[in-house]
Amino acid sequence: MPWPALTPSTSVSCDAYFFAGEPETGLPLGQEAIERARRLGDDVRLGESLMAYLLYSDLIDPPRYRQLFAEAIACTRRSGDQLISYYLYNDAGLRALRAGDVPAARAHLDAAAQAMRVIGESSHVSVNLGWVLRLEGDPDGARSMFGAGLRVSRRNGDHAGIAYASLGLACLAADRDDWHEAAVLHGVAQAFLDRAGEPWEVLEARYRRGSLDDVRARLGDQFDRVYAEGMALSVDEALDLARGQLTAPDLRRPPEPPGLAQLSARERELVILVARGATDAQIAAQLYIAVSTVRSHLDRIRDKTGCRRRADLTRLALQSGLVEPAVPRAAAGPPGADCGGFRTGAESAADGPGSR
Numbered sequence: 001m002p003w004p005a006l007t008p009s010t011s012v013s014c015d016a017y018f019f020a021g022e023p024e025t026g027l028p029l030g031q032e033a034i035e036r037a038r039r040l041g042d043d044v045r046l047g048e049s050l051m052a053y054l055l056y057s058d059l060i061d062p063p064r065y066r067q068l069f070a071e072a073i074a075c076t077r078r079s080g081d082q083l084i085s086y087y088l089y090n091d092a093g094l095r096a097l098r099a100g101d102v103p104a105a106r107a108h109l110d111a112a113a114q115a116m117r118v119i120g121e122s123s124h125v126s127v128n129l130g131w132v133l134r135l136e137g138d139p140d141g142a143r144s145m146f147g148a149g150l151r152v153s154r155r156n157g158d159h160a161g162i163a164y165a166s167l168g169l170a171c172l173a174a175d176r177d178d179w180h181e182a183a184v185l186h187g188v189a190q191a192f193l194d195r196a197g198e199p200w201e202v203l204e205a206r207y208r209r210g211s212l213d214d215v216r217a218r219l220g221d222q223f224d225r226v227y228a229e230g231m232a233l234s235v236d237e238a239l240d241l242a243r244g245q246l247t248a249p250d251l252r253r254p255p256e257p258p259g260l261a262q263l264s265a266r267e268r269e270l271v272i273l274v275a276r277g278a279t280d281a282q283i284a285a286q287l288y289i290a291v292s293t294v295r296s297h298l299d300r301i302r303d304k305t306g307c308r309r310r311a312d313l314t315r316l317a318l319q320s321g322l323v324e325p326a327v328p329r330a331a332a333g334p335p336g337a338d339c340g341g342f343r344t345g346a347e348s349a350a351d352g353p354g355s356r
Contacts, residue, residue, distance in 0.1 A: 003261035004250040008078065009122060018246060018263045020354055022338075024086045031053065033045075033049035033053070033246055034046065034049045034051065034053055035048060035067075037049045037229075043075040043076075043078045043079040043081075044075075044084075045082055046071075046072075046075045047072055047075035047076050047079060047081055047084045047088075048084060050068055050069075050072035050075065050088075050249045051072060051073060051084050051087050051088055051091075053054070053068065053070060054069060054072065054088070055091070055207050060095070061291040067131075069088065069092060072084070072088050073085065073089075078172035082115045082116075082118045083115075083119055085111075085112075085115040085231060086112050086115040086116045086119070086122070086125070087112040088106045089109065089115060090108070090109065090112040090122075090124060090125050090128065092104075092108040093105045093106075093108035093112060093125075093128055093132075093141060094203060096108060097128070098202065098203050099131065102132060102135050102136065105128075105132050106129075106132050106136070108133045109125060109128050109132060110129075112125045112128075113125050113126075114130060117276045117277070117323075118276055118277075118278065118282075120206065121152045121163035122152065123148075123149040123150075123152040123153040123156070123158060123164070123347060124149075124161070126145045126146070126148040126149035126152065126165075127145065127146060127149040127161070127164045127165055127168055129145045130142045130143075130144075130145035130146040130149065130165075131168065131203075131207065133145060134168070134171065134172065134175070135183045138231065139172055139175060142172060143169070145168075146165045146168035146169050147165070147169075149161060149165035149168070150162060150165035150166070150169075150239075150242055152238060153165055155235050158312065159192045159193070159195040159196040160192070160194075160196035162192045162203060162239070162242075163189045163190070163191075163192035163193035164189070164193075164194060165242070166185055166188045166189040166192060166242050167185075167186070167189040167207070167208055169242055170182050170183075170185035170188075170189055170211060170291050171184050171207055171208075173185055174211045174214055174215050177218075179215055179218040179219050180219070180226055181293070182211065182215045183215050183219055183223055183226040183227045183229075183230065184226055184227070184229050184230035184233075184241065185230060185241065185242065186208070186211070186212060186215065186227060186230060186240060187226075187227040187228060187229060187230020187232075187233075188233060188238040188242060189208075189230075189232040190230075191231045191232075191233070191238065192238070205298075206220065208268065218269045231301055260305065260316065260320050262305075263304060263305070264299065266287075267297055267300065267301050267304075268322060269287070269316050270283060270287075270294065270301060271285075271301060271316065271322060272317060272322050272323055273286065273312050274298075274310055274313045274314065274317070275313060275314040275316075275317035275318065275321060275322065275323045280298075281341060282293060284301060301313070
């Protein structure tokens with residue numbers, strides 16, 4: 001089998017052995033995939049191979065991890081592969097969170113969110129940013145992120161995603177001493193994870209244990225009954241309860257703005273891409289249409305909505321819920337600052353190489 005065919009299959013095997021818990025088999029396959037991709041000079045395959053190998057981050061010494069992570073990010077910049085960039089930054093953010101390095105986690109997860117805004121939506125990065133904001137002492141920002149994760153997960157029918165978002169809301173309820181609500185939401189979170197047939201990830205299991213210990217101590221003998229209430233709720237009842245925690249004004253979806261109902265599905269798609277910051281050329285490439293066709297669509301959209309500027313279309317998309325609000329930027333340090341030995345997504349290409 002020629003190298004171009006071998007490389008992706010080898011990196012997929014590396015990935016599969018990670019999830020099967022067989023690192024002694026997966027790591028050599030991952031290294032083999034990396035070396036082949038380097039020899040081919042294929043940035044797409046090299047980025048994929050490095051991403052698969054870096055799943056074994058706990059078995060890679062920190063200096064080597066940083067070197068490979070920087071190489072992988074450089075590959076995604078050259079190839080423009082935003083999906084691999086998202087996975088790399090999200091995993092690096094989780095690694096930093098597990099290590100207790102909140103500034104580094106914030107920098108990586110901000111970069112993951114930026115990459116995801118180009119290609120779609122992810123409940124994972126929203127929930128992960130929710131944990132960061134909670135640790136930073138911003139409960140409203142955390143609630144916004146957990147709420148975004150809840151909405152995306154519900155739309156996708158993702159029970160595990162709903163579980164993790166509900167867990168975040170349960171911890172926030174306990175943080176503000178709403179013990180009854182926290183116990184019910186903890187029950188909701190466990191019920192959804194049971195439906196998904198998965199155990200809690202290590203990081204969330206740690207947050208869950210700490211919060212549950214506090215809630216049990218406060219509710220005493222009432223805890224088991226209240227927790228069981230959450231476990232017994234129907235899917236709709238549980239989601240209604242979780243959404244009831246989203247009291248921040250920006251999370252309440254307003255009525256659809258005038259003109260939006262007149263847009264076709266393709267026109268709404270263009271509005272979403274404009275709101276995510278895509279240029280006309282990037283939209284054309286993503287939708288496989290000509291730039292002139294993009295501009296014709298945008299002219300019709302402006303006529304229907306009255307939005308003359310791209311900023312107006314972005315505001316329309318946010319107000320109507322077509323896109324989620326961007327995560328608040330951290331106050332400490334500009335984008336691109338060095339965090340915990342890693343580089344953030346705001347570096348320029350001139351800087352050189354560098355799951356849930």
